[in-house]
Amino acid sequence: MGAFAGVDIGSVAAKAVIMNDRDILSHAVVPTRVSSERSGRMALEQALEKANLRSDDVRFTVATGYGRIVAPFANGTTTEITCHAMGAYYLNPKVRTVLDIGGQDCKAIRVGERGQVVNFVLNDKCAAGTGRFLEVVAKVFEVEVAELGQLCNTATERVPVSSTCTIFAESECISLMARGEKPENIVAGVHYSVGRRVAGLLSRVGVESELAFTGGVGKNVGMQSVVGELLGIAPIGLPGDPQLVGAIGAAIIAKGRAARG
Template identity: 35%
Template sequence: MITAGVDVGAKNVKVLILKDGVPAGRGFRTIGLDTRKAIEESFNEAVSRSAMKTADISRTVATGAGRKEVKFADGELTEVGASAKGAHRLFGSARTVIDVGAEEGRAIKVGADGKVLDFAVNEKCAAGAGAFTEAMARALEVKVEDLGPLSLKSQKAVPMNAQCAVFAESEVVSLIHAKTPKEDIARAVHDAISDRIISMVRRVGVEKDIAVVGGLARNVGFIESIKRSLAAEVLVPEDPDYAAALGAALHAVETGG
């Protein structure tokens, strides 16, 4: 059976094709002006990369904040359901799943069977999501993908008082003016966001193993801060941003009859 999972996030569309339960191809587009176009292009990319035709796909499930935009989907799945399912497939031992995307953060408690037992969501405030690190990278004048490696060079924790991304940007600028090393500021940024995420995780209860997925899991600085704060190791898949798309594609298999 060939299925597709389409995850329409706040910023990017991620598509994953599964053939007999094994990933066969992926597609990725940043949503610019046109969400539908990004969906179509990323979908076509995934199909062609898996050396298939659209007609070969028997079922497509959509997830993510923009999942209603996937008009050709046969079904849909919530973000929490998709992340949990994807993370459980990647790491069967995971009991706590942390998923942080561009605009939302989620903490999910999953059972041994991968079922969602509880979850907490942080939404509608940039302070608790990837948008925060993007804003801080801009203020620091570094590329967002360089922010993580930069923070690993830090030897010193500096406090950041502002919670709001807008106020934190001004604080970063003042820190730069005060000649605070950029790597220390980068670490402060990751510590700040990881503190907020961890507090949310504690509301569902921290149980090992802990898996971290979503776009922000690509950021090594964020992962370091999470590990430090939890005083525990965490599991991070190779392509953390595709976890929800994987979950959706698996759901398509299960609901395919």
């Protein structure tokens, strides 16, 4: 027995998951502010508290995400690509394609029969197609990011948003509002625009059933419908919070590394 920890330090939030041999014991999500290291630590401490464990109860900790290089409290690191594949597979062993739309990047991953990464492609050169884009849009419409998906699904039509750049799209949304377009319809257009980018990314690795969404944007019901529509394949839901999948994968990897000694 023993506990293993995975800490996924992303651009928007740090997520920690504690597992034992089979089950998830606890998790925590902390916004990444200025210090990736501090948010990572806090997430881990909160998860430990919730699981009623102390830090020396944890046999191995793996850090992932772009903040993994500033995680001195971790015993090892691994890339979030490996973690998302492993985490999604753990939650549903039928998953063969993972789409992770994170805070500032977007990844398409093909998963093998044992949860291993077979192929991957990522886009981290610009914010289009990432959580950041949706954050900017949420601010324009003065809603919480978490409400965007539902807002999108109340649309009566989709207003095309042509700008591929987040900054220019922001201006475009404001102009469209000024022109009298309904917020939910513009938001639907934005989701479609993001959807097209991620569908493009997915087509580069090919989509094999089952497709799962991970990452914070995986919670967005609007994105789920759009991607399902564009790819002709509905993503399956994973149990729990999709934002935790990376940290779950990291915890599983921590278990593997502890076993190898």
